[in-house]
Amino acid sequence: xxxxxxxxxxxxxxxxxxxxxxxxPLTKVRALEASDDGFERxxxxxxxxxxxxxxxxxxxxxxxxLSGAGLLDLVLVAEEMGRLVAPGPLVPVSVVASAIAxxxxxxxxxxxxxxxxxxxxxxxxxxxxxxxxWSGAGVTLTAEQRGSDFILNxxxxxxxxxxxxxxxxxxxxxxxxxxxxxxxxxAPGLTVVPMKSLDLVRRFSRVDFSDVTVPSSxxxxxxxxxxxxxxxxxxxxxxxxxxxxxxxxxxxxxMTTEYxxxxxxxxxxxxxxQALKHRFADLKLWLEGSHGIATHAARAVQQRAANAAExxxxxKSYVGENSTDIIQDCIQLHGGIGVTWExxxxxxxxxxxxxxxxxxxxxxxxxxIATLLSLEEG
Amino acid sequence: MANTPTASRMPSDIPAQPTPEMEDVDAFRERARxxxxxxxxxxxxxxxxxxxxxxxxxxxxxRDLMAKLFDAGFxxxxxxxxxxxxxxxxxHMRAWSEEAxxxxxxxxxxxxxxxILLPTLLDYGTEAQKQEHIPKTLRGxxxxxxxxxxxxxxxxxxxxxxxxxxxxxxxxxxxxKIWSSGAYRADYxxxxxxxxxxxxxxxxxxxxxxxIHQPGIQVEQIRQINGSMEFCQEFFDxxxxxxxxxxxxxxxGWTVVSRLLQHERSAVGNGSAxxxxxxxxxxxxxxxxxxxxxxxxxxxxxxxxPTTRQLVAxxxxxxxxxxxxxxRVGTGIRAGKLPGPSSALMKxxxxxxxxxxxxxxxxxxxxxxxAWVEPGPASQQAGVFLSRQTAALAGGSNxxxxxxxxxxxxxxxxxxxxxxxxxxxDVKRNTIPTRKP
Numbered sequence: 173x174x175x176x177x178x179x180x181x182x183x184x185x186x187x188x189x190x191x192x193x194x195x196x197p198l199t200k201v202r203a204l205e206a207s208d209d210g211f212e213r214x215x216x217x218x219x220x221x222x223x224x225x226x227x228x229x230x231x232x233x234x235x236x237x238l239s240g241a242g243l244l245d246l247v248l249v250a251e252e253m254g255r256l257v258a259p260g261p262l263v264p265v266s267v268v269a270s271a272i273a274x275x276x277x278x279x280x281x282x283x284x285x286x287x288x289x290x291x292x293x294x295x296x297x298x299x300x301x302x303x304x305x306w307s308g309a310g311v312t313l314t315a316e317q318r319g320s321d322f323i324l325n326x327x328x329x330x331x332x333x334x335x336x337x338x339x340x341x342x343x344x345x346x347x348x349x350x351x352x353x354x355x356x357x358x359a360p361g362l363t364v365v366p367m368k369s370l371d372l373v374r375r376f377s378r379v380d381f382s383d384v385t386v387p388s389s390x391x392x393x394x395x396x397x398x399x400x401x402x403x404x405x406x407x408x409x410x411x412x413x414x415x416x417x418x419x420x421x422x423x424x425x426x427m428t429t430e431y432x433x434x435x436x437x438x439x440x441x442x443x444x445x446q447a448l449k450h451r452f453a454d455l456k457l458w459l460e461g462s463h464g465i466a467t468h469a470a471r472a473v474q475q476r477a478a479n480a481a482e483x484x485x486x487x488k489s490y491v492g493e494n495s496t497d498i499i500q501d502c503i504q505l506h507g508g509i510g511v512t513w514e515x516x517x518x519x520x521x522x523x524x525x526x527x528x529x530x531x532x533x534x535x536x537x538x539x540x541i542a543t544l545l546s547l548e549e550g
Numbered sequence: 551m552a553n554t555p556t557a558s559r560m561p562s563d564i565p566a567q568p569t570p571e572m573e574d575v576d577a578f579r580e581r582a583r584x585x586x587x588x589x590x591x592x593x594x595x596x597x598x599x600x601x602x603x604x605x606x607x608x609x610x611x612x613r614d615l616m617a618k619l620f621d622a623g624f625x626x627x628x629x630x631x632x633x634x635x636x637x638x639x640x641x642h643m644r645a646w647s648e649e650a651x652x653x654x655x656x657x658x659x660x661x662x663x664x665x666i667l668l669p670t671l672l673d674y675g676t677e678a679q680k681q682e683h684i685p686k687t688l689r690g691x692x693x694x695x696x697x698x699x700x701x702x703x704x705x706x707x708x709x710x711x712x713x714x715x716x717x718x719x720x721x722x723x724x725x726x727k728i729w730s731s732g733a734y735r736a737d738y739x740x741x742x743x744x745x746x747x748x749x750x751x752x753x754x755x756x757x758x759x760x761x762i763h764q765p766g767i768q769v770e771q772i773r774q775i776n777g778s779m780e781f782c783q784e785f786f787d788x789x790x791x792x793x794x795x796x797x798x799x800x801x802x803g804w805t806v807v808s809r810l811l812q813h814e815r816s817a818v819g820n821g822s823a824x825x826x827x828x829x830x831x832x833x834x835x836x837x838x839x840x841x842x843x844x845x846x847x848x849x850x851x852x853x854x855x856p857t858t859r860q861l862v863a864x865x866x867x868x869x870x871x872x873x874x875x876x877x878r879v880g881t882g883i884r885a886g887k888l889p890g891p892s893s894a895l896m897k898x899x900x901x902x903x904x905x906x907x908x909x910x911x912x913x914x915x916x917x918x919x920x921a922w923v924e925p926g927p928a929s930q931q932a933g934v935f936l937s938r939q940t941a942a943l944a945g946g947s948n949x950x951x952x953x954x955x956x957x958x959x960x961x962x963x964x965x966x967x968x969x970x971x972x973x974x975x976d977v978k979r980n981t982i983p984t985r986k987p
Contacts, residue, residue, distance in 0.1 A: 175885055450956065538860050549853075
C-alpha cells in the first residue's frame with residue numbers, strides 16, 4: 173500500500189476496513205470453511221456496492237475508480253482483505269472484468285460486466301493446467317477451429333472461484349496462437365470439479381472440457397493475439413495477490429509484536445531479548461521491502477510501463493517467499509500455541525502459502541525475470 | 551543512544567512538494583534539461599558514475615563539476631537560498647535527478663559531505679559557520695568528513711574518549727579518530743569529543759568544527775581488504791580549536807550527533823535529497839546494461855543454466871526491492887506515517903542487499919572468483935565479496951540498526967546499559983585500541 177493516500181482513498185480504505193471488521197471477522201472465516209461457496213453471496217454484493225468490483229472497469233462501461241488509476245485503488249481492498257484473510261473472489265472477478273472491459277466486444281461487455289459489477293454474478297480465469305508455469309507458455313489446452321466455432325478439449329486446474337463462476341475466461345491455444353475465450357459455465361461438456369484447498373475459504377476447481385463448443389465471437393480480443401493480454405492479466409493478478417499477502421503479513425506481524433511485549437518468560441517480556449529483537453527487526457525489514465516492491469509493481473502495471481513485467485515478477489518472487497518465512501517465524505515466536513488449530517495464525521499461513529504458489533511460483537517468476545535480462549545474448 | 555530529535559521542525563526538514571513561492575516543477579525541469587544538454591557531458595553508455603570517481607583525479611573533477619553546477623544555479627537544490635542553495639522541494643530534486651542522472655555528476659560529494667555533514671551544520675551550526683562553509687561547499691571548495699568512531703570503541707559512539715579541554719578562547723583537542731573515509735583529502739570535519747567527564751556519558755560530549763590539515767593533526771591512511779586506501783585514522787596532539795567552532799551547545803554534542811546519524815542512515819540508504827542527485831530506483835534496467843551478476847553470467851556463458859538463471863534473477867529482485875523500500879520508508883517518514891528512526895531500515899536494507907548480492911556473485915562465478923588470467927566481472931565481484939561487510943559496519947553496524955529498529959520503530963524495551971546513569975569517568979571502558987598506529 174502507498175503510505176501517502178488521497179483523502180478519497182483513505183475514506184475508501186476505511187469504509188472497506190469497517191465493513192470487513194463487522195461482516196467478515198475471523199470467526200466468520202472459520203464458520204465458512206464448511207460452506208460450498210466459501211463466501212456469502214449477499215455479502216459479496218454489498219462489497220460490490222462499496223466499489224470492490226468496479227475499479228478496473230472504465231466509467232462508460234459502468235465501472236469507475238477513485239483516483240483514475242483503478243489498480244492503485246483496488247490494491248487497498250486486496251490489502252484489507254488480506255488483513256482478515258477475507259473470503260470472496262476478488263482476484264478472478266477483477267481480472268476477468270478487466271479483460272472484458274479492455275478487450276471484449278460490446279456484446280460480451282453488455283452480457284458480463286453489469287452482473288460482475290453488481291456482485292450478482294461471478295467469473296473465473298482458467299489459465300493454469302496443473303503443471304508448468306502459470307503463463308501463456310504453459311498453456312496446452314487447444315481449441316480447434318471448426319467452421320465458425322471453437323471446440324475445446326482438455327483440462328484447466330487451480331481455477332480460483334471456478335465453483336461459483338457464471339463465466340470462464342479460458343486461455344487456450346488455437347491454430348493462430350494464444351486466445352482468451354469467454355465460455356459460459358453452463359456450456360455442454362464443461363465440468364467443474366471442486367478441489368480441496370489449503371485455504372479455508374478460497375475455492376479452486378479443476379475444469380474439464382469435453383468437446384465444449386463456442387462461437388469464434390467468444391474470443392476476448394484478437395484470436396491468436398492474446399499473449400500480451402495474458403501477461404497483463406497475470407501481472408494484475410500478481411499485484412493484487414501480493415497486496416493481499418502483505419495485508420495478511422502486516423496483521424500477523426502486528427499481532428506477534430504485541431504478543432512479544434505482553435508475554436513474560438524468566439521474568440522479562442519476550443521483546444526484551446536482543447536475540448528476538450533482532451529477528452523482529454529483520455522481519456520488519458522484509459515486510460517493508462514487500463510493501464515497497466508491491467507498490468512499485470502496482471504503479472508499473474497500472475501505467476502499463478515497460479518494466480511492469482519485471483517489477484510484478486520481482487514482487488511475486490520477494491513477497492511470495494518472504495511472506496511465508498515471516499509468518500512461520502511469527503509462529504515460532506508465539507511458541508506452542510502458534511501451531512494449534514484454535515489460534516488464528518494458521519489462517520494467515522494458509523492464505524500466504526496459497527498465494528505464494530498460485531499465479532506462478534517465486535521460481536517461475538524469477539525465470540521470467542531471467543528471460544527479461546537476456547542472459548543468453550552475447 | 552539518546553532520542554533523535556524529530557518533534558520540532560528542523561532547518562533540514564525540507565518540503566516534499568513545492569510551496570507557492572517556488573518555481574513550478576515542470577518549468578524547473580525544462581530549464582534543467584536544457585542546461586544539462588547544453589553544458590554537461592553525458593556519461594558513456596552503461597556507466598553511472600564519472601570515470602575514476604574515487605581517485606584523486608576524479609575527486610578534483612568532482613570539485614570542478616560542483617563549481618559548474620553552482621554557477622548555473624543547480625547546486626544544493628534543497629539547501630536554503632541564503633546559503634547559496636536553491637531553496638527547492640524534494641519534488642524538484644526528483645525532477646532534477648531524473649534529468650541529471652545520465653550526465654557526469656559530482657556524486658563523490660554526496661556522502662558524506664552534502665547528505666550528512668552539511669544538513670547537520672544547517673541544523674545546528676552558528677549563523678557564521680553556515681555563512682562561511684555552506685556556500686563554499688556547494689561550490690566544491692570544501693569536502694567534509696565526520697570524526698566519530700575511535701580506536702577504543704566502534705558502535706558505542708557516545709563513549710568517545712577524544713577530549714576537548716577549554717582553555718581561554720580555544721578548546722585543546724587530543725586523542726584519535728578512525729574509519730573516516732577520505733579524510734586525507736577532505737578539508738573540514740565535525741568532530742565528536744568529550745568536554746565533561748563528570749556527567750553521564752551522553753551529556754558530556756560536544757561537536758567541534760575542525761580544519762583537518764593543520765599543525766598537530768596527523769592523518770594516516772589505512773589499507774582495506776580490497777586494497778582501498780580510503781579509510782583514515784587521525785591523531786590530535788593538543789590542537790587548539792577556536793571556541794567559536796563549537797557546533798550546537800557545549801556538552802550537548804549528542805543531540806547534534808544523533809541528528810547527524812539520522813542524516814547518515816537516510817543518506818546511506820539512498821533516501822537523502824541533499825546530494826548532487828538522488829537515487830531514483832534501480833538504475834540498471836534492461837538494455838541499459840550492467841548488473842554485475844548478468845555480466846558474470848555472460849562472461850562465463852552460463853545464460854542457459856537454470857540454476858544460474860535463478861541466482862541472477864534473485865539478485866535482480868533484491869536490487870529492485872532495495873530502492874522500493876527506500877522509496878516507501880522515505881515517503882513514510884516525510885508523510886509522518888513512520889517514525890524518523892525508520893531510516894535504519896534503509897541502511898539495513900542497503901547493507902543486507904549488498905551482502906546477499908555479493909554472495910550470489912560468488913555462487914555464479916564459481917572458480918572464476920578464485921583465479922583469472924585477465925580481470926573481468928567475476929574477479930571484480932570476488933573483490934567486492936571480500937569487503938562486502940563494509941556497508942554492514944560503516945555508519946553504525948547492522949546490529950546497531952537492528953537495535954534501533956526494534957527499540958525505536960517497534961517500541962521494544964531498550965538494552966540494559968550499565969553506563970546509562972553513571973558519570974563517564976566511572977564507566978568501565980576499553981583501554982586497548984582496535985588498531986595501533
